[in-house]
Amino acid sequence: MKAVVMAGGEGTRLRPMTANQPKPMLPVVNRPIMEHVLLLLRRHGFDETVVTVQFLASMVRNYFGDGEDFGMSLQYATEETPLGTAGSVRNAEDALRDQPFLVISGDAITDIDLSDLVRFHKDSGALVTVGLTRVPDPLEFGIIIAGEDGRIQRFLEKPTWGQVFSDTVNTGIYVMEPEVLAEVPVGEMADWSGDVFPRLLERGAPLYGYIADGYWEDVGTHESYLKAQADVLLGRVQAEIDGFEVSPGVWVAEGAEVDPDATLSGPLAIGDYAKIEGGAQVREYTVVGSNVVVKEGAFLHRAVVHSNVYVGAGATLRGCVVGKNTDVMRAARVEESAVVGDECVIEPEAYVSASVKVYPFKTIEAGAVVNTSVIWESRGQRTLFGPRGVSGLVNVEITPELCVRLASAYATTLRKGTTVTTSRDVSRAARALKRAVHGALNASAINVVDLEAQPLPVARFETARSEYSGGIALRTTPGDLQSIDIIFLDSDGADMSQTAQRRLERVFSRQEYRRAFPGEIAELSYPPRVVEAYTHALLRAIDMNGVRGAGLKVVVDCAGGTASLVLPGLLGRIGVDVLTVNNRLDEAAPTQSLAQVRAGMQRLAELVSSSRAAFGVRFDPVGERIALVDDKGALVSDERALLVVLDLVAAERRSGRVALPVTTTRVAERVCRFHSVQVDWTPTSLHGLYEATAAEDVIFAGDGRGGFVVPEFSRSIDGIAAFARLTGLVARTRLTLSQIDARIPVAHLLKRSMPTPWAAKGSVMRIVVEEAGERRVDTTDGVRVEEPDGGWILVLPDPSDAVTHLWAEGTDSDSAQALLDQWAAVVARAGR
Numbered sequence: 107m108k109a110v111v112m113a114g115g116e117g118t119r120l121r122p123m124t125a126n127q128p129k130p131m132l133p134v135v136n137r138p139i140m141e142h143v144l145l146l147l148r149r150h151g152f153d154e155t156v157v158t159v160q161f162l163a164s165m166v167r168n169y170f171g172d173g174e175d176f177g178m179s180l181q182y183a184t185e186e187t188p189l190g191t192a193g194s195v196r197n198a199e200d201a202l203r204d205q206p207f208l209v210i211s212g213d214a215i216t217d218i219d220l221s222d223l224v225r226f227h228k229d230s231g232a233l234v235t236v237g238l239t240r241v242p243d244p245l246e247f248g249i250i251i252a253g254e255d256g257r258i259q260r261f262l263e264k265p266t267w268g269q270v271f272s273d274t275v276n277t278g279i280y281v282m283e284p285e286v287l288a289e290v291p292v293g294e295m296a297d298w299s300g301d302v303f304p305r306l307l308e309r310g311a312p313l314y315g316y317i318a319d320g321y322w323e324d325v326g327t328h329e330s331y332l333k334a335q336a337d338v339l340l341g342r343v344q345a346e347i348d349g350f351e352v353s354p355g356v357w358v359a360e361g362a363e364v365d366p367d368a369t370l371s372g373p374l375a376i377g378d379y380a381k382i383e384g385g386a387q388v389r390e391y392t393v394v395g396s397n398v399v400v401k402e403g404a405f406l407h408r409a410v411v412h413s414n415v416y417v418g419a420g421a422t423l424r425g426c427v428v429g430k431n432t433d434v435m436r437a438a439r440v441e442e443s444a445v446v447g448d449e450c451v452i453e454p455e456a457y458v459s460a461s462v463k464v465y466p467f468k469t470i471e472a473g474a475v476v477n478t479s480v481i482w483e484s485r486g487q488r489t490l491f492g493p494r495g496v497s498g499l500v501n502v503e504i505t506p507e508l509c510v511r512l513a514s515a516y517a518t519t520l521r522k523g524t525t526v527t528t529s530r531d532v533s534r535a536a537r538a539l540k541r542a543v544h545g546a547l548n549a550s551a552i553n554v555v556d557l558e559a560q561p562l563p564v565a566r567f568e569t570a571r572s573e574y575s576g577g578i579a580l581r582t583t584p585g586d587l588q589s590i591d592i593i594f595l596d597s598d599g600a601d602m603s604q605t606a607q608r609r610l611e612r613v614f615s616r617q618e619y620r621r622a623f624p625g626e627i628a629e630l631s632y633p634p635r636v637v638e639a640y641t642h643a644l645l646r647a648i649d650m651n652g653v654r655g656a657g658l659k660v661v662v663d664c665a666g667g668t669a670s671l672v673l674p675g676l677l678g679r680i681g682v683d684v685l686t687v688n689n690r691l692d693e694a695a696p697t698q699s700l701a702q703v704r705a706g707m708q709r710l711a712e713l714v715s716s717s718r719a720a721f722g723v724r725f726d727p728v729g730e731r732i733a734l735v736d737d738k739g740a741l742v743s744d745e746r747a748l749l750v751v752l753d754l755v756a757a758e759r760r761s762g763r764v765a766l767p768v769t770t771t772r773v774a775e776r777v778c779r780f781h782s783v784q785v786d787w788t789p790t791s792l793h794g795l796y797e798a799t800a801a802e803d804v805i806f807a808g809d810g811r812g813g814f815v816v817p818e819f820s821r822s823i824d825g826i827a828a829f830a831r832l833t834g835l836v837a838r839t840r841l842t843l844s845q846i847d848a849r850i851p852v853a854h855l856l857k858r859s860m861p862t863p864w865a866a867k868g869s870v871m872r873i874v875v876e877e878a879g880e881r882r883v884d885t886t887d888g889v890r891v892e893e894p895d896g897g898w899i900l901v902l903p904d905p906s907d908a909v910t911h912l913w914a915e916g917t918d919s920d921s922a923q924a925l926l927d928q929w930a931a932v933v934a935r936a937g938r
Contacts, residue, residue, distance in 0.1 A: 107224060108202060109152040110195055112278075113140055113212035114160030114185055119327055122447035122465040122481075123427060128162045130212035131169065132325065133412060135338045135347055135393055136359070136377045138169065139325055140212040142345050144176050150220040152208065153178050156201045158194040160185035190297040191278070196290035203284050209298075211278040211324075215334045217344035218279060218320040227281035230256060232314040233306065234286055237279030239322045250274055252315035261304050274315070277322050320344075328427065328445060335410055336391045339373035347375055359396075368400075377413065395430065409440075418454070426458075429466065436865070438470075454865045471908075472864035475615045478508075490614060491607045492906035493791070495593040497583055500535045504590050506542040513543040513578065514619035515610050516594060517550030520575050522626060525553040527577035527595070529565035531668055531728050533696035535590055536580040543578055544630055551622035554630045559691065561668040561729030563824035564640045566599030570820075571639070576602070581728050582696040585703075600796045600822055641676050647819035648830050654681035656837035659719040661685045661735070662829075663710050666692030667727030672826055682833060685717055697727050707733060707741055715739025720836055721843050725825050731812035732825040736843035748808045749777060749850050750843055751828070754835040755806040756781035765798035765807035765815070768886050768900060769913050771853035789887035790902065796821050854922040855915045858930055862910040862937040867903045870910060873936035874901045874929070891929075897921055899929045910937070 117129025124132065130140035140157075147155060155178055159166050163184050173180030183198035195202070195209055206227070208220065218237060227235035236258065238250055251260045251274070261276075276299055289306065290296050306313055321343035323334045338345045339355065349359030355372030358364060362376045367384030370376075374388055377396040382388060385402040392406045395413035400406065402419050409423035417423065418436040426440045429448035436454040440446060444458045447466035452458065456470040463479040470476055490496055496512060498504040520526070528543055530536035540556075547554050555574065557565055562579055569577040576595050583589035594602040594610070602610070613619070622628070660682050664670040670689045677684045687710070698706065707724060714722035714735045722735035734742040734750070742750060749771075752764060756778055763784045766774055770787075778785050783805070788798040792809070799807050799821040807815035814828035815821060836843070862870055874889045884890040888902030888911075897916040904911060910933055916922035 107152065107206055107208060109147050109155045109208045109210060110198060110202065111140065111143060111147075111155055111157045111210055111212045112191060112194055113157050113166050114163070114188065114194055115211075115213050116161045117213065117326075120325075120331065122445055122463050123328075123331070123429060125447055125466050126162075127165055127448075128159075129325070131162075131165055132213075132331065133393075133395065134215055134325070134331075134334050135345070135357075135375050136395055136413075137346070137348070139215060140166070140170070141176070142215055143210060143212050144170070144173075144178060145346055146217060146220065147208075147210070148177055150224075152220070154181075155179070156181045156183055156198045157212070158183045158185065158198055160188055160194070188295065189293070190295045190301075192290045192296040192298045192302045193294060196287050196292060196296070199287050202287065206281060206283050209278075209280040209282060213326075214278065214322060214324045215338070215343060215345070216277070216279070216320060216322040218277070218318040218322060220279075223279065223316050223318065224281055226256070226316045227314070230314045231312060232281075233283050233311050234303065235281040235314045235316050236303075237277040238274050238315045238317045239277050239320075240317070241275050250276055250315055252317075256314045256316065258303075258307065258313040258315050261299055261307065274317065277318065278324075279318075328443060331427070332391075332408065332410065332425065335393050336373075336408075339375060339391060339393070348378065349375065401436075412448075435472075477615055477617055478511075490611045491602075494583065494591040495601070497589060497591045499588050500539075500590050504539065504592065506539060509539045509542040509592070510546040511614060511617070511619070512592065513546035514550055515614035516576075516578070517547050517552045518613045518618070518620040519606070519609055520552055522551035522620075522622065523553070523628070524575040525555055525573070526575055527555050527557055527565060527569045529557040529560045529562070529577065529579045531562075531581040531696050532559055532666070532691045532693050533582045533590070534693055536582065536696070539590065539592075540578075540580050543580075548628045548630060549622060550620050551626040551628050553628040555633050556630060557636055558632065559668055559671070560636065561672055561826060562593070563729055563820070563822065563826055564636060564668075564672060566595060566822045566824070567640050567643070567820060568599075568633070568636050569595050570597070570599035571643075584697055584726065585699060587695075587697060598821070601792050603793055637672050637675065641672065641679070644676070644819055644827055644830060645679060648816065648827065648834060650680060650830070650834045651838065653834055653837040657683070658833065658837055659683040659685070659717060660833065661687070661710060661713045661717060661719045661722035662689075663687045663706060663722070663724040664689045665698065665706060665725055665727055666690060666695055667725060667729060669725040669729035669826060672729065676826065676830065680830065680833060685713060685719070687713065703733075707735065711735045711739045711741055721832075723829050723832070725829075726812070729825050730823055732814070732828055733812055734843070736847060738844045740844065742843065742847065744812050745771065745810055745853065745855070746847055746850070747812065748810045748814075749774060749853075750846050751808065751814060751832060751835075752806060753777050753781075753846050753850060754832070754839060756783040758835060758838065759783065759805045762803045762805035763801065765795055765804055767795065767809055768884070768888070768890055769857075769902075770810050771855045771915055772896075772898070773851050773853045777850060787884070787886050791887075792823065794887065795823075853915065854917065854919050855913060856922045856926050857914075858912045858926055859904075860910050860912065860930060860933050860937070862903065862908055862933065864908050866937045867908075867910065870933055870936040871901065871903065874932060877929075877932050893925065895921070897925050899925055901929065901933060 113130040115129045117124035131138045347357045349357045357375040359378040361379040364382045365384035368382045369387040371389045374392045376394045380398040382400045383402045386400045386404045389407035391408040393410045398415045400417045404417045404421045406423045408425040410427045412430040414431045416433045420437040421434045422439045425442040426444040428446045431449045434452045438452045438456045440458045441460040443461045446464045451469045453472035455473045457475045459477045468480050579593040666688045710722045724733045734747045765786045767790045768787045788794045799817045804817050813823035816827040819827050878891045882892040890900040892898045900913040902911045914926035
């Protein structure tokens with residue numbers, strides 16, 4: 107008698123284990139499930155077998171071949187599209203016409219007596235005999251009632267508890283007469299239990315059930331997958347285990363190396379050529395695959411580790427599954443019921459929480475705590491916050507579900523009944539995700555004042571102006587239409603401090619969110635005249651003397667962003683001749699690529715030159731940063747723009763202090779010294795710049811990337827306020843922007859970014875300090891080493907990526923390049 111093994115299943119409930127391999131190829135104690143099935147068939151004399159394949163069929167064919175290695179003859183019947191359990195067998199009809207045949211699933215572990223099943227079929231004269239077994243929970247299986255003689259009386263596929271009338275279920279093992287195939291339509295989807303058998307039963311065909319006494323486990327869930335491993339190790343099912351039983355329940359395969367100082371507590375199995383180092387603990391119900399390396403101090407308990415996995419020193423794996431070719435690095439932890447797919451990297455000290463699914467080819471960053479499944483994202487991040495708040499791909503990394511959890515965590519850090527603001531840019535994604543934020547905040551007893559689409563400086567101003575506890579702003583990531591940033595504001599409208607970020611991250615990682623009682627559900631409201639209040643306060647704070655009489659002409663590019671909501675009213679009150687372009691909200695382009703920005707700047711330069719304007723300014727899409735064009739129509743780089751505006755402010759004020767990040771060229775010091783102004787060097791973060799502007803004598807701050815702070819109005823970066831202040835300064839000076847730029851010395855500042863593993867960042871910074879020797883070292887942010895000739899190098903680890911940034915400034919381009927190369931070599935050597 108021939109056998110048919112159905113091996114076309116995708117096993118969707120077992121993902122990510124089945125994301126890139128068919129379910130029958132999943133290993134149970136280091137053998138594919140289907141191999142266990144074939145060995146069972148061979149034990150009962152089935153040496154000719156047809157295998158039906160569909161999903162990733164080539165993987166099945168390549169592994170089993172023609173069956174010679176298994177002492178069998180295998181043929182394959184390939185489905186172009188899924189045909190169901192009956193349709194797949196009908197697809198193999200050519201090999202099954204002349205005699206009865208046995209059908210068995212290729213993705214269940216069993217030792218049912220197939221010989222006795224065949225004998226029963228022949229003795230009963232059945233058209234179809236269905237293998238049956240009794241299970242405690244029949245909800246996921248087809249229930250069958252049979253009479254005392256075994257004749258089937260009723261079928262019910264996957265019932266509810268109200269429909270359960272038996273605990274006897276269909277195992278998916280059948281013996282059939284060849285004429286049954288005529289009942290299955292050719293090339294169409296059809297199932298035995300759902301379609302064919304009920305139809306045969308209605309016609310009175312002889313269908314019989316054989317209640318088997320053997321073991322049967324449908325490996326359909328992660329829990330049943332782990333259970334099948336344990337049952338094989340315990341000997342509850344007759345199955346072959348590779349290797350030698352070196353002590354009771356401890357199986358070690360050929361070529362495996364187990365250090366005498368390793369602890370093995372069976373039952374467990376270790377695959378061929380695996381290596382278990384001294385000090386490692388491999389505990390009960392663990393299966394270690396082929397070529398796996400388990401380093402010193404690692405702890406594995408009830409873990410299933412597929413082939414070619416590296417388990418680092420001190421790593422902990424409990425009740426989890428780790429897919430093939432994955433690296434679990436030093437001191438990482440993977441907890442109960444978690445599944446890590448193939449070819450992932452779990453970096454040092456990362457923590458994968460219970461029941462989390464990490465899909466293939468993902469990286470979990472060092473120190474990351476992962477509480478939710480990593481499916482579409484490329485990485486599980488070490489920290490929630492990056493340099494732009496919480497950032498990621500829309501509907502991949504930043505989903506409505508994530509927004510709900512984030513907002514719930516944020517609300518949990520606030521007192522019930524407090525009020526926060528929300529705002530967004532012009533994008534539809536920000537609008538949709540903001541609605542998810544609203545629901546979560548209100549459900550956590552936090553009132554929301556929605557500012558709708560507003561420039562980010564206006565949102566900051568409104569949050570600081572009223573009695574609000576903070577705010578959330580959503581904006582498209584600059585230069586990336588597919589991504590979004592969620593920015594959390596404090597009660598002053600500034601970016602949330604690192605201390606507050608860590609507190610929010612702790613709540614988020616523990617998922618201990620506060621919920622309001624029904625009577626505490628908060629409100630959503632929309633405040634009036636926000637833009638008018640901002641404009642009025644701005645013109646009161648900034649010196650606009652001399653503007654109306656100066657006869658200035660300015661070209662302004664709003665870039666289709668939210669600045670266009672404020673500028674018309676502001677410009678009308680300033681009294682300058684303005685040519686405005688892109689003064690509209692453009693939902694289709696909430697940000698622009700570098701090429702689009704350059705094209706826009708070139709167009710602005712042409713307009714400034716042709717209109718003989720004093721200068722041109724281009725806003726970013728949220729009105730936070732500006733780019734300048736001088737009176738000759740020349741583009742002014744961000745670095746030079748900082749120096750030009752700094753010179754204008756310092757020349758007019760002639761005293762006070764300015765706050766600049768440590769990455770700024772030291773030419774700024776020379777400009778300030780000339781005008782008797784002092785420089786305070788700050789960390790590179792926006793919050794560091796914000797804190798530095800708290801002093802009353804700070805007259806200016808800028809970040810060198812188009813961001814300017816006007817301290818007399820606000821301590822946050824504000825492109826609209828910077829434009830207004832620049833207009834007043836230019837109106838009162840007798841010099842043009844090009845003349846000011848020409849008198850400022852040229853800076854020779856270079857930057858380079860170098861990949862650095864997270865685990866090596868600390869040692870890199872230590873070695874940089876050691877290499878500095880007797881030279882002066884500044885640790886305001888990173889490590890800045892000053893050279894005797896006035897040059898300097900700054901080494902700064904990136905807070906969110908495995909990268910180290912270097913800035914080098916010299917007296918000329920050659921000395922700056924030499925300095926950069928010298929210290930880049932130090933960082934490269936230290937990061938190995």
